[in-house]
Amino acid sequence: MKVTIPRYQQIAADVAAKIVEGYYSEGEKIYVRSSLSSQYGVSSETARRAISALSDMKIVEVTKGSGVLIKSKDKAKNFVNKFNSINEMSNLKKQILTGMEQQIQQNHELKGMISELLYKTERFREVNPLTPFEIELKEDANYIRKSISDVQFWHNTTATIIAIKRENEIIISPGPYAIFCIGDIICYIGDENCHERVQNFFHKTN
Secondary structure, three states, X not given: OEEEOXXXXXXXXXXXXXXXXXXXXXXXXXXXXXXXXXXXXXOHHHXXXXXXXXXXOOOEEEOOOOOEEEOOHHHHHHHHHHHHHHHHHHHHHHHHHHHHHOOOOOOHHHHHHHHHHHHHHHHHHHHOOOXXXXXXXXXXXXXXXXXXXXXXXXXXHOOEEEEEEEOOEEEEOOOOXXXXXXXOEEEEEOOOOHHHHHHHHHHOOO
16 A cells, blocks of 8 residues: 655655755745746645645745745744654555565564554554544545535544545645545544544535
8 A cells, every 4th residue: 555645745844844954044035936836846736735834834924925934943843853753654664565565574674663663653642642533435425525624624523634545545644735535534533522523524414
């Protein structure tokens, strides 16, 4: 199973890393939005989402027609650290799956990777002690082709989406701009009543 991180998040993390490294300074106004598309070979919409993500995290401030203001190096550093942790876990899982497909059984390297994955999983559970729930979006589900932000998912359910399983891939920490599609399996966490609220949210009738 392929594990991917949205392209706009990768670009946002790269820009944040440049802030941490001092390539951009706090208080500096830059005009990167217009050049991100060509620099990273992505659409203008993907570039816009990357800047919007940084703005949502208060790393930058976007003023229409006035460029992008660098606001917080500390917030940029926190984002880069979290992004790198997710990448490490994703890469580790891919290595384990590759080892299993090649039928490399019980060797020292595989045991080490499994031990490391379990260690990271336990640390993740310490930060997020709630057990994840899942729901599959059928053809009759509400909000198909709508984004997480458009439907105010957290506001309406108080649940937090941590991943979306889509066909043969897993989108980790999809962010507010991810679109719901038929067949998606939504993985989320919340209080003991959030599962019922999410069920009603996707299947309520007007």
